[in-house]
Amino acid sequence: MGLSYFIADTHLGLDYQDPVKREKQFASFLESLPQETSQVFLLGDIFDFWYEYKDVIPRKFTRTLGALARLADRGVKLFFINGNHDIWTYSYLQTEIGVTILKQPHIVDIDGSRFCIGHGDAVWYSTPMYRFMNAGFKNRVLQVMFSSIHPRWAMMLGHGWSRHNRLTRFKSEDDKTRSEYKEALVRDASAWAASFQKDLEAKGEKKADHFIFGHYHIPLDFNVEGGGDFSILGDWIHNPDYLVFDGANLKRETPHFENIE
Numbered sequence: 001m002g003l004s005y006f007i008a009d010t011h012l013g014l015d016y017q018d019p020v021k022r023e024k025q026f027a028s029f030l031e032s033l034p035q036e037t038s039q040v041f042l043l044g045d046i047f048d049f050w051y052e053y054k055d056v057i058p059r060k061f062t063r064t065l066g067a068l069a070r071l072a073d074r075g076v077k078l079f080f081i082n083g084n085h086d087i088w089t090y091s092y093l094q095t096e097i098g099v100t101i102l103k104q105p106h107i108v109d110i111d112g113s114r115f116c117i118g119h120g121d122a123v124w125y126s127t128p129m130y131r132f133m134n135a136g137f138k139n140r141v142l143q144v145m146f147s148s149i150h151p152r153w154a155m156m157l158g159h160g161w162s163r164h165n166r167l168t169r170f171k172s173e174d175d176k177t178r179s180e181y182k183e184a185l186v187r188d189a190s191a192w193a194a195s196f197q198k199d200l201e202a203k204g205e206k207k208a209d210h211f212i213f214g215h216y217h218i219p220l221d222f223n224v225e226g227g228g229d230f231s232i233l234g235d236w237i238h239n240p241d242y243l244v245f246d247g248a249n250l251k252r253e254t255p256h257f258e259n260i261e
Contacts, residue, residue, distance in 0.1 A: 001111045002038030006243040007046070008119065008214025009235035011085065013060040014048035022236060025257045027063035030071060037076050043214045043233065044083025044104075044119030051088045065097065072098040081106065083119040083215065105196070107208065111247040116196065116208040120215030120232070124192030186222050189213075189232070193224040210250055212243060219252065 012023050033040070050058060072078055078099045082089060093099040104118025189211075197207045211230040219234040219241055231252065234241045241254050 001247055002036045003034065004038060004110055004245040005033065005040045006043060006117065006212050006233065006245075007040070008043035008083070008233040009045045009217060011045055011048040011235060011237060012064060013058075014237070017237065019060070021260060023061065023063055024260050025255070026236060027067040028257060028260055029255045030064070030067035033071065033076070035074075037071070037074075039077040039079065039110075040071065041108075041117060041212075042078070042080045042099075043117060043212065044081050044121075045085045045214065045235075046080070046083070047086040050086035052090045052092045057092070068093075068099070069097045079108075081117065081119050084121040110245060113209045113245070113250075114206055115245075116193075116211045116228075118213050120213035123213065124188050182218065182220065185216060185218065185232070186220065189230055190222065190224055193228065193230055194226045197224065197226040197228060210245075221252065 010022070010026050012026060013019060014022075030040075046064075047058075047061060052058075068078060078097065079102050080089065080093060080099045081102050081104050089101055094101060102117075104120075105116050105123060106118060108115050108117065193208075193211050200207050207226070208228050211224065211228060212233070213231075214233045214235075216232050217235040217239065218232060219239050220230075220232040222230050224230050229250075231243055231250070233243065236255075241252055243250055243252050245251075
């Protein structure tokens, strides 16, 4: 079938370090995907804040949107799963570029292997406050109210909130990389995946061979009790990486950027 790529947490538009260079790097990566590429799965938080209006296109993502459009024109299938920072996709990516929006957790079969994919937020762990906020973000009435704000102010509010949320998280990176944090993440994700496998089996469906998620910004690979392997992608700020499946093997790789300023 060709090559399948899995990418998450590029956080384009985040005003941290060098956001313009980061977007150039990501767009360059997309442009460099080989001709054998058949599909690209964007697993959330590709944009640090994304909100669509009927006739307004968000700034800061021109190179990326162009690169995605050229991939689609080549015949590459593009799939997008909303993250907690780019929830608000309505029709632009679908109608203007040809992206297919998926809901997590999503099962996809590729060359005889079964993948369970998603962003990773609120899948195996979430607090009551997070569930409350997430429900608010997805509430259609609140979305209509937010849309009534002038885009200039709405984007300023959205990017400001997103930047505060992200930088607060980055400040705790040292804590998050501690062994106990990783152990808890592996434990909780493994337990959820094992339960997911049992549910598939109970329904008479084939179990997943691979689980791929983002959100946690820590590159991890581990096996799941009951079968399958689990991969968590890194972010493109501190731990840029991606996964590629060639029809037989799933590999984690690091993007290489040359002479991009």
